[in-house]
Amino acid sequence: MKRLHVQTRINGEAAEFLCDPHQTLLDVLRNVVGLTGAKEGCGTGDCGACSVLLDGRLVCACLVLGAEAEGRAVATVEGVAAEGRLHPLQQQLLVHAGLQCGVCTPGIVVAAKALLERNPDPSEREVRFGLAGNLCRCTGYDKIVRAVLDAAAELREAGAGR
Amino acid sequence: MSDASPHGFEAPSSVEGAVALLAKHGAAARVLAGGTDLLAQLKSGGRHPRWIVDLKRIPELMQVREAEGALVIGAAVPAAELREHPALLRRFPGLAEATALIGSEQIQGRASLGGNLCNASPAADTTPALLVNEAEVEIAGPGGRRRVPVAALCTGPGRTSLAEGEFVVALHLAPPLPRSADAYLRLIPRSEMDIAVVGAAVRLAQGPDGRCSAARVALGAVAPTAIRVPDAEAALMGSRIDAAALERMTLAVRAAARPIDDKRGTVAYRRQVIGVLARRAAERACERARAAS
Numbered sequence: 108m109k110r111l112h113v114q115t116r117i118n119g120e121a122a123e124f125l126c127d128p129h130q131t132l133l134d135v136l137r138n139v140v141g142l143t144g145a146k147e148g149c150g151t152g153d154c155g156a157c158s159v160l161l162d163g164r165l166v167c168a169c170l171v172l173g174a175e176a177e178g179r180a181v182a183t184v185e186g187v188a189a190e191g192r193l194h195p196l197q198q199q200l201l202v203h204a205g206l207q208c209g210v211c212t213p214g215i216v217v218a219a220k221a222l223l224e225r226n227p228d229p230s231e232r233e234v235r236f237g238l239a240g241n242l243c244r245c246t247g248y249d250k251i252v253r254a255v256l257d258a259a260a261e262l263r264e265a266g267a268g269r
Numbered sequence: 270m271s272d273a274s275p276h277g278f279e280a281p282s283s284v285e286g287a288v289a290l291l292a293k294h295g296a297a298a299r300v301l302a303g304g305t306d307l308l309a310q311l312k313s314g315g316r317h318p319r320w321i322v323d324l325k326r327i328p329e330l331m332q333v334r335e336a337e338g339a340l341v342i343g344a345a346v347p348a349a350e351l352r353e354h355p356a357l358l359r360r361f362p363g364l365a366e367a368t369a370l371i372g373s374e375q376i377q378g379r380a381s382l383g384g385n386l387c388n389a390s391p392a393a394d395t396t397p398a399l400l401v402n403e404a405e406v407e408i409a410g411p412g413g414r415r416r417v418p419v420a421a422l423c424t425g426p427g428r429t430s431l432a433e434g435e436f437v438v439a440l441h442l443a444p445p446l447p448r449s450a451d452a453y454l455r456l457i458p459r460s461e462m463d464i465a466v467v468g469a470a471v472r473l474a475q476g477p478d479g480r481c482s483a484a485r486v487a488l489g490a491v492a493p494t495a496i497r498v499p500d501a502e503a504a505l506m507g508s509r510i511d512a513a514a515l516e517r518m519t520l521a522v523r524a525a526a527r528p529i530d531d532k533r534g535t536v537a538y539r540r541q542v543i544g545v546l547a548r549r550a551a552e553r554a555c556e557r558a559r560a561a562s
Binding site: 150158164172175 | 309372461
């Protein structure tokens with residue numbers, strides 16, 4: 108089987124890797140590039156634990172082939188905390204104890220950040236619908252939703268809720 | 270990896286390039302649009318293509334074009350982009366709402382109309398909405414291009430009339446009738462992220478006399494493919510979409526439904542709720558048509 112040479116951008120930096128034609132972007136990120144933030148929950152696009160952005164669009168990395176990243180821009184949870192400082196979403200998840208086992212958390216952070224960039228002032232309902240593709244088996248969601256709403260308020264106050 | 274796993278990945282930049290690759294690899298190739306079905310099938314072992322031909326580098330498949338009131342939707346345009354397209358929202362709000370219902374935000378980022386149609390699930394949300402808008406499917410293949418009515422594409426669960434080497438390039442929507450509107454509703458037991466137990470799409474037009482001058486009714490998940498229901502349409506034609514006409518339509522819908530028993534619902538339940546849903550979709554389409562006139 109011919110391995111493919113893929114040139115892409117990951118979290119703003121040029122990156123390249125070799126992958127098999129069938130290998131998912133999730134597998135490549137975790138096992139070739141060494142970015143293990145995106146998690147494999149279901150592997151079939153149901154749980155959202157592998158949420159990443161592909162050219163700015165929220166996707167499940169388990170439903171993308173590594174080869175598809177050629178010439179695109181990938182953004183993962185590793186790029187969310189700028190210069191070692193937690194993003195308000197990450198900080199509020201800690202404050203609200205919006206995580207327990209932590210497997211869903213990277214996907215929640217990536218998906219919630221994408222949600223707030225589209226809609227800086229979401230209602231609770233909008234947060235719940237927006238994160239419907241991110242399953243959490245620990246928290247019961249309430250703490251996650253409160254964390255996202257508080258992070259949204261914080262971002263709006265800081266004028267950085269792009 | 271087993272020997273049956275894919276052996277190659279190609280991402281042609283033109284329809285002609287994709288046709289040539291599919292002709293070369295024959296039955297060993299599968300086209301990839303959003304991948305939300307194909308990659309799940311690779312994972313489950315349901316499909317073993319040796320070659321994957323990604324269609325998303327072909328500009329024609331990734332664009333929504335407007336031409337003299339008609340809308341041409343590239344087969345691989347992601348739902349997240351399509352659901353916000355102003356012309357779709359204005360003229361085909363039912364198709365827009367069906368598109369927005371597919372999966373999560375993550376799935377919306379990838380899933381496409383072409384993929385939803387060609388996966389040929391009887392419960393596909395956008396297929397009934399395409400049927401009531403009498404969409405045409407533009408197909409490319411070794412014999413050139415052809416166009417077929419959307420009703421001719423799905424032939425059974427997971428089966429289409431596409432020949433080997435063919436793929437869908439675009440969906441064509443003719444300008445809607447004046448003073449008409451569509452609507453789509455589906456029933457799922459949760460509030461989000463599920464497969465339709467039943468789905469109903471309706472497009473209605475209102476004549477100058479206030480009576481229904483055109484009616485199209487299509488149902489999902491109550492037959493091996495999505496179906497149009499001519500008797501339900503006849504029940505609405507010429508009426509003022511009043512209670513009696515809606516009741517006749519409801520009965521016609523239930524008579525046409527041939528659902529199965531499965532974990533999502535029984536035959537009796539599906540037949541009952543498809544009537545309710547079609548009626549509500551008709552009422553919604555009627556309100557929209559009146560607001561538009």
